[in-house]
Amino acid sequence: EAQVTQNPRYLITVTGKKLTVTCSQNMNHEYMSWYRQDPGLGLRQIYYSMNVEVTDKGDVPEGYKVSRKEKRNFPLILESPSPNQTSLYFCASSSLLRGLASSDTQYFGPGTRLTVL
Amino acid sequence: ILNVEQSPQSLHVQEGDSTNFTCSFPSSNFYALHWYRWETAKSPEALFVMTLNGDEKKKGRISATLNTKEGYSYLYIKGSQPEDSATYLCAPRNTGGFKTIFGAGTRLFVKA
Numbered sequence: 001e002a003q004v005t006q007n008p009r010y011l012i013t014v015t016g017k018k019l020t021v022t023c024s025q026n027m028n029h030e031y032m033s034w035y036r037q038d039p040g041l042g043l044r045q046i047y048y049s050m051n052v053e054v055t056d057k058g059d060v061p062e063g064y065k066v067s068r069k070e071k072r073n074f075p076l077i078l079e080s081p082s083p084n085q086t087s088l089y090f091c092a093s094s095s096l097l098r099g100l101a102s103s104d105t106q107y108f109g110p111g112t113r114l115t116v117l
Numbered sequence: 118i119l120n121v122e123q124s125p126q127s128l129h130v131q132e133g134d135s136t137n138f139t140c141s142f143p144s145s146n147f148y149a150l151h152w153y154r155w156e157t158a159k160s161p162e163a164l165f166v167m168t169l170n171g172d173e174k175k176k177g178r179i180s181a182t183l184n185t186k187e188g189y190s191y192l193y194i195k196g197s198q199p200e201d202s203a204t205y206l207c208a209p210r211n212t213g214g215f216k217t218i219f220g221a222g223t224r225l226f227v228k229a
Contacts, residue, residue: 090161
């Protein structure tokens, strides 16, 4: 079954304790992306990747890191989480047609609910 | 693409009503527009992708139109049902890069 998986699904942590949220897709997609969803603000892109070792900032990258060492995986790293990073996080992937992700749709993971105390 | 607006922010309708909402975006360098449906406690799922001015797409009771010259898309739901209750997101794409910017969404509530 084609899918995007995220782990953990729920996490409660404390300020400053490094954490990683994993994301994996089995569709051989080139494009992967992380979003956060906050009430009234919709989905905001944190980081995205066009392929292995190619990543770039989205609209809200501060406080986050990513890596893309393998095509299927795109972990999100919070080196020193703070309470303002409490949010619902989604990973998504899509193929890249003709070098631009314009015509393809994104497939979303189930989401990770993060609470930073 | 810097500014994507969706209206209304939320909408309450009765079962059987038809409804529509708007996604507005800058028309310059337009490439494609995606609509997603996002049910509570689930993940967003793709509804339509539209690329050409005048495009119309339909899936059951849901349809969408696209005007790339003036920078808007309409999503229509005919005969709304309670299972249509969800947030509807649009995400226009331009030719300038790989960022994705979503509108804030229209939250639809359909009362039985």
